[in-house]
Amino acid sequence: MRFNDVLRIGALAVLVAMPISARACAGLTDGPRGTVVSVADGDTIVLDTGMVVRLIGTQAPKLPQGSEDFVAWPKAEAARAALETLTLGKQVIIRYGGETMDRHGRTLGQTYVLGSPEIWVQQQMVAAGLARLYTFADNRACSGELMAAEGKARANRLGIWSDPYYAVRRADRPDDLAQRSGHYELVEGRVLQADTVQGRVYLNFGRTWKQDFTAVIDRAALALFSGSGIDPLQLGGALVRVRGWVDVHDGPRIAVTHPEQIEVLAYK
Template sequence: MRPGPKGKVVSVTDGDTLLLDNGLTVRLIGLQAPKLPQGRENFTAWPKSDEAKARLEALTLGKAVEVRHGGETRDRHDRVLGQLFVPDTPELWVQRQLLAEGLARVYSFPDNRACLADLLAAESLARTMRLGIWADPYYTVRRADRPEALLARAGQYELVEGRVLLAEKAGGRVFLNFGRHWKTDFTAVIDARALGLFTATGLDPLALNGALVRIRGWVDDRDGPRIELTHPEQIEVLAAR
């Protein structure tokens, strides 16, 4: 990772965003904490959002921190993007700590994929131990063979597990079908622009026929529930066949 800005944390906005004394707003890349309304109308706070914010305050407020970049350095809101470290003894990696305590989920972008293996491992252990958010049904890992329940989660970021019934390429895109009826069953779709990233990491999505996988992303409703995949870390292969 590349060194980025340093500063002292003067306020915490929510479980993944904070403000430094140099005026920079930092968005912790690689995770998504439970969301707070932040002034949005008709927005209900996600479960554990207050706990996630309080924990980030306990870890960072009033402390000197360092940002390190592993991809894009700014988002469209001009927030600084990076992994956040508190250079105490021993050094604290804030993202990994929040994930290990079950106060966030791994959330990544195709242009910011550094450290994801370590972050996924921390999330996995917390989920297995049912820590934090993983004890709340709101964050349950959804089943791919229950498309009606997935449709009810359209517009939400979800983890979905199931066995790929058919992996096929059509029109430059790859479709991972989890049921026989593509108009109503759950599907994960890999856009042509993303296929190069899959090739670079050695993950051939067409080889996933029969594989048990975990998909993560935003659920939409287009010919049944669907998640768009933009980079390979959105797929975890749990069993090849």
């Protein structure tokens, strides 16, 4: 049996074990329909109309996509195979909850396999542990449902959550985090201090701000936080989980552009 066949059988087993229907995200706008003719990776499909659809709200393990220097992330082929099992040859509808196209010309939307009931593709992939929540300031719809699905998959160590590559990192280990610069990470820890400097909010997770991990919330993001129910300046002492791309500038940090990047696990 070929390796790709094994992946497809494994992906089918995971998806069959899940509920056939999934509660749809409310408040979306109907977009185009089409039949899926190919699956590029675990979060990108191509329709018979030629439309390339990026499954917004999720990030699946990445494949090289022709880049010779890029090393596939663990479980990338399994994620692609699962999405193939779920969508290939099937009619889908794309629904919008934010920006509808990215700079690469890909359509951005929540994707549903048509039928009775419909199947919400993003939720199924996240619930199987083959994608994780990945939102943008201009595309945040459905994040609550997807975060709940991710939490269950992570607790049950499904898919990517069984691999150390995707482990939730500790905020109190800045040297380890610095080694993950350029990677998208989930970082968990207790905020030592929340402070405002030149219009930005800094969540400091250690006493030495030039070495320890920091989450930086910019001015534009603060306007979004005002309607989210989270006041960043009240997070001192809170246990939080921050998600985003790690870089290093006076220690490892994550730039926070919207509230969905921060989960408050406990205030004290």
